[in-house]
Amino acid sequence: MSLNELWFLLVAVLFVGFFFLEGFDFGVGMSTRFMARNDLERRVLVNTIGPFWDANEVWLLTAGGAIFAAFPNWYATMFSGYYIPLVVFLLALIGRGVSFEFRGQKDSAAWRKFWDWVIFFGSILPPFLLGVLFSSLVQGMPINDKMDMYAGFFDYITVFSVWGGVTVTMLCLLHGLMFITLRTEDDIQDRARRMAKRVWFITVPVLVVFVVLAFIYTDIFQARPILVPTLIGIVVVMYLLCAFFLWKGRDGFAFTFGGLGLALTIATIFVGLFPRVMISSIDSAFDLTIHNAASGQYSLTVMTIVAVTLLPFVLGYQIWSYYVFRKRVSSKEKMTY
Numbered sequence: 001m002s003l004n005e006l007w008f009l010l011v012a013v014l015f016v017g018f019f020f021l022e023g024f025d026f027g028v029g030m031s032t033r034f035m036a037r038n039d040l041e042r043r044v045l046v047n048t049i050g051p052f053w054d055a056n057e058v059w060l061l062t063a064g065g066a067i068f069a070a071f072p073n074w075y076a077t078m079f080s081g082y083y084i085p086l087v088v089f090l091l092a093l094i095g096r097g098v099s100f101e102f103r104g105q106k107d108s109a110a111w112r113k114f115w116d117w118v119i120f121f122g123s124i125l126p127p128f129l130l131g132v133l134f135s136s137l138v139q140g141m142p143i144n145d146k147m148d149m150y151a152g153f154f155d156y157i158t159v160f161s162v163w164g165g166v167t168v169t170m171l172c173l174l175h176g177l178m179f180i181t182l183r184t185e186d187d188i189q190d191r192a193r194r195m196a197k198r199v200w201f202i203t204v205p206v207l208v209v210f211v212v213l214a215f216i217y218t219d220i221f222q223a224r225p226i227l228v229p230t231l232i233g234i235v236v237v238m239y240l241l242c243a244f245f246l247w248k249g250r251d252g253f254a255f256t257f258g259g260l261g262l263a264l265t266i267a268t269i270f271v272g273l274f275p276r277v278m279i280s281s282i283d284s285a286f287d288l289t290i291h292n293a294a295s296g297q298y299s300l301t302v303m304t305i306v307a308v309t310l311l312p313f314v315l316g317y318q319i320w321s322y323y324v325f326r327k328r329v330s331s332k333e334k335m336t337y
Helices: 003-034 039-049 053-070 072-081 083-102 109-139 159-183 186-217 227-248 251-273 297-324
Strands: 276-278
Touching: 003 039, 003 053, 003 109, 003 159, 003 251, 003 297, 039 109, 039 159, 039 186, 053 072, 053 083, 053 297, 072 083, 072 276, 083 109, 109 159, 109 251, 159 186, 159 251, 186 227, 186 251, 227 251
Parallel strands: none
Antiparallel strands: none
8 A cells, every 4th residue: 555545545534533522512513403402401412422433523524634744636526626615514513612611601592592593503504514515626617737726606506416415414313312322311312213223214315315426426436436436335234234223222233333334434535536636627638646646755754654653642542531420410419501
């Protein structure tokens, strides 16, 4: 494996890890508006992700940093071409983070209601926008021979990209509801489990339609005629196992298999892209690949050494934090947020 391939794999792993971990944060944030019956229950839901959400976002920051360092041409084209959606995405993340800290700082129903809505929109917009971004990216965008992207509104907003945004949002919602079943107890846990069952029946058909649209609007099935269908088949199995354990009340297994389904869905996009990192809808000769978008070999070598050195510490810290805060959140305890 060359260093170019290794860093593409690392970027893919970072995004997959981000969606697996931050995906349930988004799902919990969305559920605060329609599952919680009162302010106490909303506080319980927010506290389920309180110790984790900021560390989970590190995966996204690291992925962006890895693209910047390893594939500067990819970074320049994507971040300039998707400037407005990414600004909205970042503002939504910032608003959600601020709301976690601010909602409990004033004894006012109007104050809390405002920040609760910020949590909701700060949780639903990021997965939707990322879904649109990755879907349009794999469908192809108008990139010229100078690696400049000149896209209009209907290049970003297509049937496939919008449905991709809806799909990722629904997958995160289901993931978040199953996380709530692991982190709460009593009535909230039971309601989260019942809602997860209903959402499953919406999410899986949405995902199936997304696969059909991907076959129509993209070339990933032609690019990887064996691997992509195989991965999609595994995704289907994961969600069937998720449903089986969900109906059996085995919340840990349901969460695991649902999370793997989400992770493999994102992984399939990267598999279909490889060795490309951005597809040109103008001419395939203008595609950005792991070769023409990459840094020099010396830079990749130095970054590889640094990554191998630091990665165990980052993973160790995150595993430790999940272990420390493994206890379920009860409405009878003092709420942090």
